[in-house]
Amino acid sequence: MSAILSADDLNDFINPGIACIKPVETLPQQQPEENANPYEVTTEDKVKAENAPPAQISLTDCLACSGCVTSAEAVLVSLQSHSEVLDTLDRYAELRIPVQDHVGATDGMNGIDEDGRIFVASVSPQTRASLAATYNVSEQQAGHMIAQLLSGPYGLRSGGKHGSGFTWVVDTNVMREACLVAAAEEVQQALKAPTEGQKKPILTSACPGWICYAEKTHPHILPHLSKLKSPQALTGTLLKSILAKKFGVPPEKVWHMAVMPCFDKKLEASRGELTSHSWHGREGEDAVRDTDCVITARELLMLAESRNISFPCLPRKPLAKQFRPPFPDPTVNAFLFGRRRTKALRDTSEAASSIGTSGGYLHHVLQTQQSLHPGSTITIHRGRNADVADYSVLSPSGKTIFKAARYYGFRNIQNLVRRLKPAKASRMPGANSRRPARKPGGGAGEGDYAYVEVMACPGGCTNGGGQIKVGDVGTLRQTGVENGSWEQEVLPAQREWLGVVDEAYFSASSEDEDVDGDADGDVNMDMDDAHGPSINGEARSDDVVDGIDRTYIHGILEHWSSITGVELEKLIYTTFRAVESDVGKESGGGNEMERVSALAVAQGGGW
Incomplete structure (x- = not known):
């Protein structure tokens, strides 16, 4: 797992349902003393005081037992880090996006490197708020800086084996409206x-x-x-299903990275229910995760640092037009990248x-x-x-x-x-069941x-474990910036710092950005209104609740289903299942902890 993760950061710890058995397993075995007389009566004054060493419990031990997290999840989580992002960008060349005509038709992906990938990213508003508060910029400017890092000429594309970057960076607020x-x-x-x-x-x-x-x-x-799927999962499904359909490539050719506020989102990305099998399943095909990798706000900064990129020095303007190709479907393009979609x-x-x-x-x-x-x-x-x-x-x-x-x-x-919890029926005739709890x-x-x-x-x-802590803010503000460019200030305590992040989160609605222009002021696309063009040329409806046009959202979802040929229920819904703990059970396959650790290390992860 990323080196940035420590036990102190995990404020969303889940207590196992059964007492941890690791201390019992690590107790030293009692060895008989040499030359001991079996017939001698040992008195108290002859017994040597022996302090057992403290039990050593690592993160691997916890993840190796499904009392909290299963072994498979442990390996998958260990692979999701900024290092995995860089390794993938260096392993695969970025696929060239085909030329599109006026109706969104493309010339296919013929003649393209078969080992290449289409890289796409999604960014949560909580991550932008954390970075905005850290660098004293607006939430909107923080979003531009992230896009510049992932897709711009001064970001990831400035280095690496192939100079690969992310073709599209999507705001999960867009899919949140659908959710x-x-x-x-x-x-x-x-x-x-x-x-x-x-x-x-x-x-x-x-x-x-x-x-x-x-x-x-x-x-x-x-x-x-x-x-219902989460915005992260729904965004991954939309991106992979539409790009695979439009470009005629298998879903594994689309690599989706999400930037989220908490480490648990890595577990969500690892769920077997959130794969291409739920909407693209074909016999003999391997399941492809809808979200291939999740990193947090702090890991995003580590991503920049690993490429010697100063995040606070990145441009705070929208990407130039040449780095923002239109999405292959005009309707979805307007939905994802239209005029700023934040409601008042x-x-x-x-x-x-x-x-x-x-x-x-x-x-x-x-x-x-x-x-x-x-x-x-x-x-x-x-x-x-x-x-x-x-x-x-x-x-x-x-x-x-x-x-x-x-x-x-x-x-x-x-x-x-x-x-x-359901009330337990009493075994006593005529007795009442357990009384209902009160709110x-x-x-x-x-x-x-x-x-x-x-x-x-x-x-x-905004209080997720992957967000930037106030103790790191002073150091981050000085990293890569000339001395004196930041004013010295007394930073608040962590609790007050969360209020600053929350303020940045809510400030997104008051930021006035009429259109997304490029660095030279050119407009990337024409908008009919604040929520993009209407469906099939029809006027916008009056079915607006909480600033969201429900009729428009329904039209987008139906359009998504029609162009992919997949039922809408398969695209937006998921399932859950009870997970049995194997704590204290015989694994039957050797030391489970050693197996998980070996797998993680072999894949480049580990703790």
Whole structure:
């Protein structure tokens, strides 16, 4: 795993369901003393005091047992680092993008190096916020700097064996809008007619740390989980499915890297459910991950440092036009790279708090419910801490129409899953079953909620383990910059620093960028409005909720399905499964820990 990862950084640790057996296995065996008389009675004063050495437990030990993370995941995670990105760029030449005509048709990929790859990247808004706060730039400028590193002439393309870079850098906020619309409709459908096996309330599934915890410790939660893919997974599916179809290449020719705020996203990328088999599966074909590699904000800086690139010195302007080829489908091109798609967030701190820094799933679901009930209002009841709250949509008469909640951090999540555990039927005739748990503010239990937004990190995704810590900011600001170019300042504590990052995250909505121009001021594409052109030339609809045109999003999703020939359900939904722990069980195949370590080292990883 990346050298940047240390135990101190992992604030989203998942406690195993069974006590760790490693200390027991490492206890020294008691050896009989030489020349010992078996008939001698040993007295207390003759016994030598012997202190057993402390048990040594490494990350490999933990990952080798599926109490938390499986062996396969351990190897896959170890491969996802900035080093893997550089090795891949040096291993494969960047494929030339064919010339497109006015309707988006291409001349295919004939005559292109068969070993080449199309490199694409997706970047989360939380990562941009972390870098923006670190270098005292706007969130928009941080995004330009990332694009310059990944695709520009002063970035990765300036070195390496092949001079390869990323052809497209996508903002995951774009696909997040699709996720929000689909999430709100999933909730509404569950209220009308739940699908088979689905239980109320629906719990978000975009946080991989939360999903890992649920699958391996609380299988009774699985029927509650939303089947919707996360923005990272959905972006990977869209990029690989469309590029493979348009260019007539297999999905493995498209290499997708995601820049995310937490290390758990590496686990998500390793899931067997998030591969080409779910939407492109053909007999005999190997599964290709929708996201090949995930790196964090700090690993992105290590990526630049490994190529002797000063990240803070990169241009803070959009890429020049020659480094931004249009996507092979004009409609999807406008959707992904049209005029800035951020919607106007509310200026009040109360509104920002209700939206949160984890994508705004709960906020959009509430806004959708309010739009379905004109005249209704939303009330908020704070829980025992800032990471717990419940929300109600009230009719004009004060009747509760819809209830939802937010649970952030594992301490709060444990309370949620405990209260959602099915009641045990009593064996005593006439006795009541276990009493239902109460919600934080009293009243009905968690089962009365229709939707709950669950995230592993306290404070949300801007507090992910891969984000830049305040202790590193001073050093990073001086790296590669001449002395005196940064003003000396007293940096806040980590808790206050998260507030600075959150401010950068929410500032994205207030940044005014009418069009994406190149470094010389040329416009890359024409826009009809802030959300790109309409579908099939039709005017934009009035079906706008929370700043998102739902009709437009539906049109984009249907267009995606039609051009790939894949059912929409296979593209945007996934599945979850209970994972049995093998803690304390006989492996039957030798020392599992040694096997995993050997595999990781052989592949260039390891700890």
